[in-house]
Amino acid sequence: MSFFRQHAAIISGIGTTVIFGTGATILYFRLAHVARELERLGATVASLKADFAELRDRLSTSSGRRRKNPSFYSLATSSGDDDEEVYLDAYGGSDLESLKEVAAELHDNLNSTAGHDIFTRVDRLFDGENTDQEEAYRLLLKSKARHPTDVEFLWRLSKACYLVSRIEGTRGNDEKKKELLYMARDNAGDALKLNDSCGNAHKWFAITLGSVGDYETTQNKIKNGFYIKKHIEKAIELTPGDPSNHHMLGRWCFSVYMLSWIERNLAATLFATPPTASVDDALREFLEAEKLNPGRWKENMLFIAKSYIEKRQYSEATEWLEKAEKIEIKSADDEEQQTEIQQLLVKYRR
Numbered sequence: 510m511s512f513f514r515q516h517a518a519i520i521s522g523i524g525t526t527v528i529f530g531t532g533a534t535i536l537y538f539r540l541a542h543v544a545r546e547l548e549r550l551g552a553t554v555a556s557l558k559a560d561f562a563e564l565r566d567r568l569s570t571s572s573g574r575r576r577k578n579p580s581f582y583s584l585a586t587s588s589g590d591d592d593e594e595v596y597l598d599a600y601g602g603s604d605l606e607s608l609k610e611v612a613a614e615l616h617d618n619l620n621s622t623a624g625h626d627i628f629t630r631v632d633r634l635f636d637g638e639n640t641d642q643e644e645a646y647r648l649l650l651k652s653k654a655r656h657p658t659d660v661e662f663l664w665r666l667s668k669a670c671y672l673v674s675r676i677e678g679t680r681g682n683d684e685k686k687k688e689l690l691y692m693a694r695d696n697a698g699d700a701l702k703l704n705d706s707c708g709n710a711h712k713w714f715a716i717t718l719g720s721v722g723d724y725e726t727t728q729n730k731i732k733n734g735f736y737i738k739k740h741i742e743k744a745i746e747l748t749p750g751d752p753s754n755h756h757m758l759g760r761w762c763f764s765v766y767m768l769s770w771i772e773r774n775l776a777a778t779l780f781a782t783p784p785t786a787s788v789d790d791a792l793r794e795f796l797e798a799e800k801l802n803p804g805r806w807k808e809n810m811l812f813i814a815k816s817y818i819e820k821r822q823y824s825e826a827t828e829w830l831e832k833a834e835k836i837e838i839k840s841a842d843d844e845e846q847q848t849e850i851q852q853l854l855v856k857y858r859r
Contacts, residue, residue, distance in 0.1 A: 628662075649665060670692045718740070719761075752801035806836075810836070
């Protein structure tokens, strides 16, 4: 008992008292994290209060120019420390409309702030491991009702559905994978309907449209190929510095280059000018993606190697496979790619 007496510490606050000994360090850092979150939230509340005060002053100035009327509505607002009332002249219904405008603008500000907070969090989770990506998906799905027309929210939800579909695939949950992929495509499509100038919406619509091809007929898959290329090229036009857009165009070129004889003939019957691409087209885009994101992208390096294999340049292919093999495995996709990399190394390493 003397050991615990000597090493115990008591921290009071947040409505409770915690007594700890050997776990003190862990608890300290957790409390420090909570303190930082509270500080950030405090800054957000202060910003919102300032926004509302500005709106209130604007409305008061507007209302002062109108004829006063004995009948009026009142809107009670809380400033945090004390309560005050803002009285709005209802003569002719004009100030009721002003009230609606104030409420709408304040609602937009609140949603914008909340949206920014969740975007920062899920973007960080997207780059993590499988459990992080699943957490991002849960956070976005839970918030969907509050962001029905937010393009930035919808393309992120599309990305989350896609990432979790890949995880479910590694677990053998094929039906869940299929369901999530179609959800991903639909959310990206909804984002595009709202804003055709969003590069990420084009990107994720292209990715997910290609992914659902595994569940479509060969005819539909070939038809979708034209739309996929169109959206990839638009994404590159809007966000040329995004390496994933160049990787996707490389994948499109590589897939067209690898079409079977039957698929090529079917494409010729469906379109006056069937899609064409060479392995050099694909390699050029993969190398551009590597230039924009050097030394960190396992999947892109794998496809650089596969392009060199198709060109029968096996020493170059092996060099890229060895680079790719050394990159840390973080996700379900990385695990699949690592397996393929090692299989190709066994076959082509001299």
